[in-house]
Amino acid sequence: MKKSSKILLLVSSLILIGIFFFPLWTIDLQAPQYPEGxxxxxxxxxxxxxxxxxNDLNHYVGMKEIVPDAIPELKYMPFIVGFLIVFGLVNFFLGNKKLVWVWIILFVLLGAIGLYDFYMWEYDYGHNLNPNAAIKIPGMAYQPPLIGSKQMLNFHVDSYPSIGFVIIAVSILLAILAIYLSRNVEHKQEG
Amino acid sequence: MFNAFTKKAILIGLTFAALVGIYFGCKSSKEVVSGDVAKAVYVPPGSYDEFYLFTSGGFNGQVGVYGLPSGRHFKTISVFSQNPETGYGYTEETKPMLMTSYGFIPWDDSPHPELSMTDGVPDGRFLFINANNTPRVAKIDLRTFETTEIIEIPNAAGNHASPFVTENTEYIVASTMFSIPIPQADVSISSYKENFKGTISFIALDPKTERMNLAFQILVPGFDYDLAHAGKGPSHDWAFFTCYNTEQANTLLEVNASKNDKDFIAAVNWKLAEKYVQEGKAKKMNVEYYHNVYDEKKHMATSEVKTAVLVLEPKDCPGMIYYLPTPKSPHGVDVDPTGEYIVGGGKLATVIPVHSFSKMLKAIENKQFDGEINGIPILKYEAVMAGEVQNPGLGPLHTEFDGKGYAYTSCFVSSEIVKWKLGTWEVVDRIPVYYSVGHLCIPGGDSKKPWGKYVVALNKITKDRYLPTGPELTQSAQLIDITGEKMKMLLDFPTVGEPHYAQSIPAEILMKNSAKIYKLEENQHPYAVLKEADARVERKGNEVHIYMTAIRSHFAPDNIEGIKAGDVVYFHVTNLEQDWDIPHGFTIKGLTNAEMLIMPGQTKTIVWKPTKPGVYPFYCTDFSSALHQEMQGYVRVSPANANVQISYNTTGKK
Structure with missing residues (x-):
């Protein structure tokens, strides 16, 4: 691969360190008595x-308490990201286009699984309600949207990707760009 | 004929009535304010006031918090008086705050609030306020707007000239309005001149721990020390105290203490006093006084009894204190923003005397003395005087400054505020106030950098200003615009207690530091329960400790049995909320004590002594959720000899 492509691969891997410092997704809630949000x-x-x-508010409608320690994903996701960073760095040293493709597909696949998993957690919290809840509204579920806005009782909920997600997207795009820039040089490099 | 005469009579009568109406209309205090003043004081819904105003509660022993320019009341801070609304002075945690060497005192008279300063400018850290009756000084933390420290002043009575601070809050001053035998003694009152003395006290504020400490006292002649202000800039090292009753009368002071043409402003070089203390010139005197500190992490106050104070005597300490003769029983003493002019409020004088700090230093250097009293040299009036404001109005009391070269003096008797120019001493404007203004307050008006936008008149007499409420009326403050050449009346607003003096500071300085909650993880209260699973009931002899939690919308435990008549029951309630503005209240039927309001993350304790068997409901008094009414529980009280064991349940998760 070209030198420029390899540098892109380096950047693509290293910026992933940033997702240890920023959230992937944020859910913002606003209500009349929560002007500060x-x-x-x-x-x-x-x-x-x-x-x-x-959590204190959710208990009124019977939602389970969100306990980070009870979410196993939070324990192993850092290792997956760590693996992707190391894998990305290996690609930077080897410059093997095929391996870069493997990295991209793996990353997109893991990302999709992650989003599906996130959706399932939201579904569980929103639907699996305590039958003894103080406030019960027939047919009402409290699942926030995966992306977008929704009014749930007195709360307006906005759910959107955050900086961490943008870093992932940029990382993948950089890797694709690296391949694109080196689309004609593969044989010489490998030969 | 008859008809015509009647018509004429009616006409004349009407004309007369109209004239009378015009005459009294003009004389009335209800004259219409000019221009569109409504806009100047209107703060739209959801918007904030530009300034905080802290008014002393005077005889209610508290501090009122208001907004300017709206005059809206936000909070009453409990300081020297019990408050059954919050439990201040009733809960086990706050009872020590009101302990003194005379025992527990549920009330005091608190005249002067004073903001802490850095470089002579209010810094928004603390508000100090004095107790006049049983001399004390309190410190209010402006992050929580709660009283966190109270120190008693020994060898004092009538702590009126207090709690004014030096330029960097190195010291907070206190004094004796009533001279007394020091040390206290059983002597005849008529032996006043021989046995009665005054003290001026300096309380140091430790810059690191921010705790107060009574550093030293100065023993002074037995006059009435009335008000004080510390110097600034060039006069940084000095503090000034007015005194009256230099006649040393002990009866009918209104006549007997008004005889001398001149009384004094005492100028104290505190920096030099500090040096004399370091050199060991102070004598240790055995006294007893309380120092009460509220720990915002333990949510609990503790009292320490101190037994000694360092006392300096002017005769051993040359250069430490001088008397500046000042006409006729001066009341206020105010130092202008440059630190050069010292304005006396000669309440019975026909002029406002202004002393010059630089002239004072020169007079000291040239020994321009007019005798001395107990080792305190009296400086010559002409040698220290900078000027006199002629015909200011009747009964001038207090002066504040706008930072633009003007001074504003309250005149109690002529019921007006008089604006005059520093340096030329000419009166440039005056405005009537309703009625009989005492102190006045310009935001930062006693500091180096006043925010000279408004002056607040703190009036002593209300009469017809508001809807009548029987013989006891509200107290009254008035807001006046001072941005133009002419002062402009904007607003009347009622205040609680007696708003003796006030301090004001831009809202932006305090708002950003105001705490929203107490953090649960920082709660070190020995009886706190930080999670519901730890809620429990423990018996120790006839004491029962209930470790209770409160969170929307239940208490844990909420069914308690095994209490017996004659037990002493401690409800230690922790509010587990960490959400802004979700306090919980607690009370139980028959509680011969106050309720308590518990802020998020806080623990408070109230003692209940049930005497009759039965079942007693308790509930939350502060409406914080849709299920507020459900926030309740029961305690079963059995006869003293019953065999019911302690048992309890919690509704929450373990």
Whole structure:
């Protein structure tokens, strides 16, 4: 691969370190009596924000308490990201286009699984309600949207990807760009 | 004929009535304010006031928090008085705050709030306030707007000239309005001149721990020390105290203490006093006084009894204190923003005397003395005087500054505020106030950098200003715009207690530091329970400790049995909320004590002594959720000889 491509691969891997410092996804809540808003950030390794306050409010409608320690994904996701960084660095040294493709496909696949998993957690929290809840509204579920906005009782919920997710997207795009730039040089390099 | 005469009579009558109406209309205090003042004081819904105003509660022993320019009341901070609304002075944690060497005192008279300063400018860390009756100084933390420290002043009575601070809050001052035998003694009151003395106290604020400490006292002649202000800039090292009753009368002071043409402003070089203390010139005196500190992590106050104080005597300490003669029983003493002019409020004088700090230093250097009292040299009036404001109004009391070269003096008797120019001493404007203004307050008006936008008149007499409420009326403050050449009346607003003096500071300085909750993980209260699973009931002899939690919308435990008549029951309630503005209240039927309001993350304890068997409901008094009414529980009280064991349940998860 070209030198420029390899540098792109290096950048693509190294910026992934950034997702240890930023949330992947944020859910913002607003209600009349919460003008300051409540926020919850999903990271690869933790849940940040006003988790305690949100849990205290959720108990009225019978939602389970969100306990980060009970979410195993938060424990192994850092290792997956670590693996992807190391794999990316290996690609930077080897410059093997095929391996870069493997990396991209693996990353997209893991990302899709991650999003599906996130959706399933949201579904579980939103639907699996305590039958003894103080507030019960027939037919009402409290699953936040995966992407977008929704009114749930007095709360307006916004759920959107955050900086961590953007880093992932940029990382993948850089890898694709690296391959694109070296589309004609493969044989010489490998020969 | 008859008809015509009647018509004429009616006409004349109406004309007369109209004239009378015009006459009294003009004389009335209800004259219409000019221009569109509504806009100047209107703070739209959801918007904030530009300034905080802290008014002393005077005889209610508390501090009122208001907004300017709206005059809206936000909070009453409990300081020297019990408050059954929050439990201040009733809960086990706050009872020590009101302990003194005379025992537990549920009340005091608190005249002067004073903001802490850095470089002579209010810094928004603390508000100090004095207790006049049983001399004390309190410190309020402006992050929580709660009283966190109270120190008693020994060898004092009537702590009125207090708690004014030096330029960097190195010291907070206190004094004696009533001279007394020091040390206290059983002597005849008529032996006043021989046995009665005054003290001026300096309380140091430790810059690191931010705790107060009574550093030293100065023993002074037995006059009435009335008000104080510390110097700034060039006069940084000095503090000034007015005194009256230099006649040393002990009866009918209104006549007997008003005889002398001149009384004094005492100028104290505290920096030199500090040096004399370091050199060991101070004598250790055995006294007893309380120092009460509230720990915001333990949510608990503790009292320490101190037994000694260092006392300096002017005769051993040359250069430490001088008297500046000042006309006729001066009341206020105010130092202008440059630190050069010292304005006396000669309440019975026909002029406002202004002393010059630089002239004072020169007079000291040239020994321009007019005798001395107990080792305190009296400086010559002409040698220290900078000027006199002629015909200021009747009964000038207090002066504040706008930072633009003007001074504003309250005149109690002529019921007006008078604006005059520093340097030329000419009166440039005056505005009537309703009625009989005492102190006045410009935001930062006693500091180096006033925010000279408004002056607040703190009036002593209310009369017809508001809807009547029987013989006891509200207290009244008035807001006046001082941005133009002419002062402009903007607003009347009622205040609670007696708003003796006030301090004001831009909202932006305090808002950003105001705490929203107490953090649960920082709660070190020995009886706190930080999670519901730890809620429990423990018996120790006839004491029962209930470790209770409160969170929307239940208490844990909420069914308690095994209490017996005659037990002493401690409800230690921790509010587990960490959400902004979700306090919980607690009370139980028949509680011969106050309720308590517990802020998020806080633990409070109230003692209940049930005497009659039965079942007693308890509930949350502060409406914080849709299920507030459900936030309740029961305690079963059995006869003293019953064999019911302690048992309890919690509704929450383990």
């Amino acid at each position: 409540l926020t919850m950030g999903s990271w690869i390794n933790k849940i940040s924000g006003d988790l305690k306050i949100i």
